[in-house]
Amino acid sequence: MNKTEFEAGIAERTGHPKATVSEVLQAFQELGVEALLRNDNIRWTGWMTVSVKERPGRPGKNPKTGETIDIAAKKKLTVRAGKDLDRALNG
Template sequence: MNKQELVAAMADKSGLSKVDSEKFVKAFEEATKEALGNGESIQLIGFGTFSVTERSARTGRNPQTGKEIQIAAKKVVKFKAGKALDETVN
């Protein structure tokens, strides 16, 4: 499902217009980016939790040459599915 399909599905389920649904999706994206950028986590009970974790530096290999390379440490976004979402998927 792409963004436009998500907006259409949300409009159908909520009874809102597609314009209002698109505004909601954009607002959710911005609020999520801002919170995660500040190191906060976002917990949606029953759905899941978005959080930021630190990935440490490590040594990797270039698959084409086999040469060892250093991979820098960085922050990554992590999503852990909630119980209700997990049960729906499984």
């Protein structure tokens, strides 16, 4: 399901115009990004938890040349299913 289909489904279920739904989802996305940039978790009880984890830098090897390289540290997004979602997926 893409964003347009998601917006249309919400508009249909709620009776709100697609434009309004689109604005709300845009605000949801912006707030989510801002929270994750602050290293806050996003917890939606029963559905999921989204968080950012720091992955430290480490040495690695170039598979072509065998040369040792430094792999830079980076942030990684993690998503954990909540109980309700887990039950829905696994019966």
